[in-house]
Amino acid sequence: MLRTLLISASLFLSSSLAFAGGTVKVYILAGQSNMEGAGKVAAEEKANGGKGSLEWLVKNEKTAPHYQHLVDKNGQWVERDDVQIWYLGRHGNLAPGYGNREGFIGPELGFGHVVGDATEAPVLLIKLAWGGKSLGKDFRPPSSGGEVGAYYQELVKQIPQVLREAKTLFPQYADDKFELAGFGWHQGWNDRVNQAFNDEYEQNMANFIRDIRKDLKADKLPFVIAETGMSGREEMHPRALSLMKAQAAVAQQKEFQGNVAFVGTRDFYRPKEESPSGQAYHWNNNAETYYLIGEAMGQAMLKLLPK
Numbered sequence: 396m397l398r399t400l401l402i403s404a405s406l407f408l409s410s411s412l413a414f415a416g417g418t419v420k421v422y423i424l425a426g427q428s429n430m431e432g433a434g435k436v437a438a439e440e441k442a443n444g445g446k447g448s449l450e451w452l453v454k455n456e457k458t459a460p461h462y463q464h465l466v467d468k469n470g471q472w473v474e475r476d477d478v479q480i481w482y483l484g485r486h487g488n489l490a491p492g493y494g495n496r497e498g499f500i501g502p503e504l505g506f507g508h509v510v511g512d513a514t515e516a517p518v519l520l521i522k523l524a525w526g527g528k529s530l531g532k533d534f535r536p537p538s539s540g541g542e543v544g545a546y547y548q549e550l551v552k553q554i555p556q557v558l559r560e561a562k563t564l565f566p567q568y569a570d571d572k573f574e575l576a577g578f579g580w581h582q583g584w585n586d587r588v589n590q591a592f593n594d595e596y597e598q599n600m601a602n603f604i605r606d607i608r609k610d611l612k613a614d615k616l617p618f619v620i621a622e623t624g625m626s627g628r629e630e631m632h633p634r635a636l637s638l639m640k641a642q643a644a645v646a647q648q649k650e651f652q653g654n655v656a657f658v659g660t661r662d663f664y665r666p667k668e669e670s671p672s673g674q675a676y677h678w679n680n681n682a683e684t685y686y687l688i689g690e691a692m693g694q695a696m697l698k699l700l701p702k
Contacts, residue, residue: 432501509693531592583623627664
């Protein structure tokens with residue numbers, strides 16, 4: 396039954412690529428809660444005086460130069476009409492607010508600005524992320540054996556479904572074709588706290604990349620893995636260090652060199668004193684952290700793309 400589902404999904408994807416016209420570059424962003432995104436947009440006094448929120452970043456003298464492009468001359472959030480996003484039913488121009496709920500951001504904002512600035516073709520981000528999901532079980536790829544993860548199946552079902560409906564969702568692309576350009580992954584907490592999942596993470600991640608490419612009929616699809624580095628350079632827990640090491644090791648495998656990249660994230664950690672909260676496993680809800688993760692993922696993706 397599963398293989399039938401995967402083949403069917405691939406056929407949908409192939410048909411979605413058959414439109415005439417221009418080309419829309421499609422990037423998949425997937426993972427668990429930190430890909431959903433918990434970076435706070437609004438600067439609220441009760442949330443540490445607004446520090447670490449996106450509003451604070453664009454107004455603070457020290458950080459504003461890096462984030463000023465996110466607002467227009469009237470101080471309103473910029474909406475990019477050349478970068479569209481679909482995130483579990485929500486869709487539109489890329490702008491702040493496509494995090495785990497309205498009022499939050501994830502890596503999609505920084506990623507979309509980087510790839511949007513670098514390409515003449517329009518961009519579509521398809522974000523598929525759910526909180527509290529492991530690679531060892533929930534996203535478990537077919538090649539790892541055992542029961543295929545329900546959320547792996549969701550990925551190979553929903554990606555072609557969105558592309559099949561793209562003409563309706565994004566009428567401006569009605570005459571265009573859609574080309575899968577890359578896949579970004581930010582996940583790991585639920586494997587980090589489980590020793591068995593931790594031990595097999597590198598192999599599961601390698602299998603995930605191979606299987607996703609096969610089931611989406613996208614051989615050598617560029618793939619970026621963002622580190623699970625929520626406690627910054629001070630992290631010393633053996634399982635956390637082991638999982639981050641496994642994530643980095645995948646990109647070093649011979650078959651993945653030049654088509655898979657690893658992005659370190661620990662330097663993007665901001666302490667709770669500089670953040671809206673002390674919720675460490677969600678990067679203290681710091682919008683700068685989430686933006687920088689997406690930005691670094693986008694920069695790494697560009698290096699993998701055909702020249």
